Amino acid sequence: MLSRIKLYVATLAKPILAAAAVVATLSSPASALVSIEVTGGDVRPLPIAIPYFTSQTGDQLGQQISQVVMDDLVGSGLFAAVDRSLYQPPVVGVEVVPMFADWRAIGAEALVTGSVVQAGGGQLRVEFRLWDPLQEQQVVGQQFTTTPDNWRRVAHIVADAIYERLTGEAGYFDTRMVFVAESGPKNARVKRLAIMDYDGANLSYLTDGKTLVLTPRFSPAGQYVTYMSYEGAQPQVFLLDLETGKRQLLSKQGNMSFAPRFSPDGSTVVMSLQEGGNANIFAMSLRGGAPRRLTSTPAIDTGPSYSPDGSRIVFESDRGGTQQLYVMNADGSNQQRISFGEGRYSTPVWSPKGDLIAFTKQAQGRFAIGVMRPDGSDERILTSGFHNEGPTWAPNGRVIAFFRDSGGPNGGPGIWTVNVTGRNERQLRLNTFASDPAWSPKR
Incomplete structure (x- = not known):
């Protein structure tokens, strides 16, 4: 829980960058190290060195925390790990200024050092420093106290701080996903609600699998999950307090x-x-009262998703003969079709930044994950394959998770991620089939 972590900012340098696209630099604008355009383009990963954090706790926590930080950053596709075999010993803790020339010699353009110490009362203190080897200065330093069992979350928070400092965008590592875990034979799958850290760690189950569940979705504060369950005579929507x-x-x-x-x-x-x-689509206040009708057509209107300011809703409808995407005001007025490409469109979800709508598109026997502007312009396919479905946005609006079915008699779905440029496609390694992911807000 958030209350179990205390954050202290030790040092915070001046902002390194400001740009609409993601541009990371540790020195001057002329030496920009990472450049990402929303429409694509080449990415130069930033070479970063993260020695194992020193530890006074008599265990491997220093190594484990630094490895999770490295995995987070490299997994984003924006950073490249400098081979640890090239590091010059001895590796020192945060209290010593590094020998910058040694790090420049092995190509490190960013350096992270850290330490883990006992803080009394059974607590740990985790401290890190982000250094600029080119200008030979500290960029940022922070420290956290928490209980030992919360070390993975601290690692994600550290990675978020580094990511934000070097890219100018909020990180997304201190998040979770709720999804449908699937097990058993393909013709008799058991489906349970499950929750995990964004990287697949700390997986736990929320339902027992006795009834079929689908489409879990987080509340904005992350405390609640709403989902559909086949419990009872017919499918119904439930609210679960985590x-x-x-x-x-x-x-x-x-x-x-x-x-x-x-x-x-x-x-x-x-x-x-x-x-x-x-x-038809209805809005239901959690404060009580009857559902409020938003659409009224002799069709299937479903898959609603609010814009981040709450003023509009995107949804799918077959009112025109095939599944297409529509946008309306939050009160149901001004309904307009926005998708006009070949094929069927479904599962729309509005980006947290408000600039894009992600969707599933089925055409020519393939399922694709794509994005378009809220007015339907600039449609782009990010990934396409046998069966891709169900996009969900990371809270920074730069990464999308979805599920992909591997097909075959013994195959099943798994969760994948791709960034908004269509690059850095990665599969989460889970010990279960998984579908219908929903990304949490930052914790």
């Missing part, structure tokens, strides 16, 4: 409810309610 484990049925209208998602302020859940052979 702190207490208590859950409640959200829709009590007697009709099937599905595809829920929270409003940005967390006060409302928007979802689809089935009415005969069609489905």
